[in-house]
Amino acid sequence: MLEIQSALDVLLPESVLVIDVCDVAGGCISEAYGVAVRDESGERMLFLKSNKPLFEENFQCEAEGLAQLANVEAVRVPKLAAQGLAVGKSWLVTDWVKKGPQSGDFFAKFGSQLARLHRDSRGDEIGWHRDNYLGSSKQINASRSGWAEFFASQRIEHQLRWAVDQGLVDAAFRQNVGQIVRRMPELLHGRDDYTSLLHGDLWSGNYLCDRSGEPVLIDPAVYRGCREAEFGMLQLFGSCPASFYESYQAAWPMPDDWERRVAVYVLYHLLNHLNLFGQGYLPQCRSVAAEVLRS
Numbered sequence: 001m002l003e004i005q006s007a008l009d010v011l012l013p014e015s016v017l018v019i020d021v022c023d024v025a026g027g028c029i030s031e032a033y034g035v036a037v038r039d040e041s042g043e044r045m046l047f048l049k050s051n052k053p054l055f056e057e058n059f060q061c062e063a064e065g066l067a068q069l070a071n072v073e074a075v076r077v078p079k080l081a082a083q084g085l086a087v088g089k090s091w092l093v094t095d096w097v098k099k100g101p102q103s104g105d106f107f108a109k110f111g112s113q114l115a116r117l118h119r120d121s122r123g124d125e126i127g128w129h130r131d132n133y134l135g136s137s138k139q140i141n142a143s144r145s146g147w148a149e150f151f152a153s154q155r156i157e158h159q160l161r162w163a164v165d166q167g168l169v170d171a172a173f174r175q176n177v178g179q180i181v182r183r184m185p186e187l188l189h190g191r192d193d194y195t196s197l198l199h200g201d202l203w204s205g206n207y208l209c210d211r212s213g214e215p216v217l218i219d220p221a222v223y224r225g226c227r228e229a230e231f232g233m234l235q236l237f238g239s240c241p242a243s244f245y246e247s248y249q250a251a252w253p254m255p256d257d258w259e260r261r262v263a264v265y266v267l268y269h270l271l272n273h274l275n276l277f278g279q280g281y282l283p284q285c286r287s288v289a290a291e292v293l294r295s
Helices: 002-011 053-072 106-120 147-165 171-182 227-237 242-251 258-277 279-294
Strands: 017-023 031-039 042-051 080-086 089-095 132-134 137-139 196-198 207-209 215-217 223-225
Touching: 002 017, 002 031, 002 042, 002 080, 002 089, 042 053, 053 080, 053 089, 053 106, 053 132, 053 196, 106 196, 106 215, 106 227, 106 242, 137 258, 147 171, 147 223, 147 258, 171 258, 171 279, 196 227, 227 258, 258 279
Parallel strands: none
Antiparallel strands: 017 031, 031 042, 042 089, 080 089, 132 137, 196 223, 207 215
């Protein structure tokens, strides 16, 4: 508790007194805490994450992502309170999200709000002004002349090179993914021409339901891209029922054949998991790569 008090003394512009600290489970990268504090306006809860000093860039990117998502005013995100270095660690501080049960219309709300995020942020930019992080992986965001080229080089090819360097894949798999890279304009044909602000890592662990039954997005890996890319992680680990997709489609319909194209985006996240967690993900990578090539 003393370390957290000392950190908040440095990070927050106002003085607070830490009155209770509890560990928060669920993350595998950083330490996380729920912290009860008291200030001149009363008691409130904060959420803190801490890591080694070298992790500060990751927290900077997360803080920027939360701010960018908040600016669209489509889906709630935790309010950023502070981010920086203190007491020999890097820290991210947000307000505490009081979680509640998912009501029957939660996923319908979530689908329509995600569609509004994508629709209201649409433009023509690709990538992001800086590289950021997908979990603990560096996500390369330098723009390219078109979306297919960007996703081929900055997403699939980058992950493939990393897997090769780690000795995780064989020549046959390299050849298959190489074909996907070369065929990317064909494989992604039919998508929207414009891009949207994407959460970038939207799986079931990165959306919450608050006490009011509203969706809340956390832990973003933002960049600008085709909105169909958002559904790669959602289809892999999102656990969203049909009502989510129906609501999204009602709010802003997807172009025809989007389900086929999403397999390319699923592959990106599978390759990232292969690189982070090892060859247990290789069979799934092989299967999805073969599916993409058959499409």
